[in-house]
Amino acid sequence: MIELIDTQRCTGCNICVLACPTNVFEPVAGQAPQIARQDDCQTCFMCEVYCPEDALFVAAYADRPATAAEITQQSQQWLGSYRAAVGWGKGRQSTASADQSYNLLGKA
């Protein structure tokens, strides 16, 4: 589930508010948005992909919030990692062009 909006990185652009399919975020004037409806998070990681500032962290757990210790321990090293993996962001190329599915499917 979504656990963290890094307020150092967040510019308050509210792209995550728009992109989240389950309307988890709530905009706050002049600030980072709030995680207002965490329980509605479906752990799809799309907010991370859409965040231009790499400011969001979605924990792996789908059915429960992460503990404070887990968030501290896990979040910083993964900020922006999924966006990089799909090749979105300035100076990057979409990794759709590196998709190896054609070498995998039906070949186990």
Next chain:
Amino acid sequence: MSGIEERVGGREWRADVLVIGGGPAGTWAAISAAAQGAKVVLADKGYCGASGATAPSGTAVWYVEPEGRKREEAKASRYARGGYLAETAWMDRVLEQTYNNMQTLADWGYPFPLDSEGEQRRISLQGPEYMRLMRKRAKQVGVRILDHSPALQLLTDHDGRVSGASGISRQKNQDWRVEAAAVVIATGGCAFLSRALGCNVLTGDGHLMAAEVGAEFSGMEFSNAYGLCPAFASVTKSAFYQWANFYHADGRLMQGAGSAQGRSVIAKALQSEAVYARLDKADAQAQARMRLAQPNFFLPFDRLGIDPFSQLFPVTLRLEGTVRGTGGLRIVDDQCATSVPGLYAAGDAATRELICGGFTGGGSHNAAWALSSGFWAGAGAAQFAKSHQLSASVHLREQGGAGLLDAQGQPLDPGQLIKAVQDEVFPYQRNWFRRGDELQASLGRLDTLWQQVRGAAPASDSEQTLRLREATAMLAVSRWMYRSALERTESRGMHRRSDYTSLDSAQRHRVLSGGLDEVWTRHQPLAPVDEQLLAGQAA
């Protein structure tokens, strides 16, 4: 044709075609309708581009080149697993349309990978890239996109033609209404808020709206797909588990367990013990390729410091319902019209029995169906709109409204209703394996819940209204599902009856269903088995 007319600023529009749902099927429908000259509004419950089962995922596509016997083999390969319910003519046209639409995607700049020969390989799509491109194309051709705008009710004219919809703009906290001469339902399947990847927007809303104007369903017994997934995570990418072995908690190999046919062994084991997996069978090359094929597959593992190739991790089966089931709205012609005038259906909201019978192995057929049925439904709706334009003075009325309307009782708690429906459809002992008496007992409880919905007072605010409507849609879907499952007294495709374990050749028909207060089923006969496909399979 008229332009998109904004009747009340930011709230009410008039167009030719309204598409409800902005995943692959909905965006293809919108673009295809616009190509016919229609003015199109697309309303998505979330954000068109990020919403639905495809966007956060990678998906295989049933893309088969026309050369040689490839398509004959592709059609024959799944015929038996689908219970001989697919139709050759539909498979042919979906294979051809999918082939053409993938070419279109290439023309639009989708970055298909190149093989060592420098040829584009088009058998898969990366969700974020694909859906970002589809949104961009829809906007370029003038489609008006309403994000975070769940539809609640369809509108009809005095002849009963579907003529638009109304709903809620969640982020504006106001209502919306679109009057349109034709409507495409592309709201996806129903996965019952199981948190399967990207599926929590898929609560059967379109099914309920369509049923409220009298639309029919087909194949709702084929609704018990479950995706393999780490027990703690959302990432239901079953395909990669073909490289897995499955284990008991003490590390012993679980005999017979597997990602395909062996999934039943896992479903049975999960009723009494934890099941573990490890992707033992992937060599170094396969491991590297998997990361490039499905970056999302590794997110939960990486974040928890688990190496799925060398370490055991617990797995579960999350219900994907009709998302990777095959049942849905009944299609009555080549344009994907439903049985209700002015109403079209595409993607997972529609039945996919036409191309894969009672079983899909994963995203492949569903992705091809979304591309194709969306394309046809959009064009069909645009043509319908040309010959049935709304007059300036037409009076349209909201239809149905289960869970929305005034009654005398207490308001229902949507959370409790959701839990009550999930308790009937999640358990493997009820839904993976089905039995007549259990289905009857579930239906008794579900019918009682339906009466409670009918007697309840409306919710107090728009958020609660939406949740209650979603819960009501799930409830409606569960009743068509189990009534159809009860009707099919055999095992066929993904529908497994523990009291009727074998296929009964006398039941090679479709099970149609519908109705709200009274749920009905009836049989629809099929043309004889395609002997050529049978022979192709044996070959």
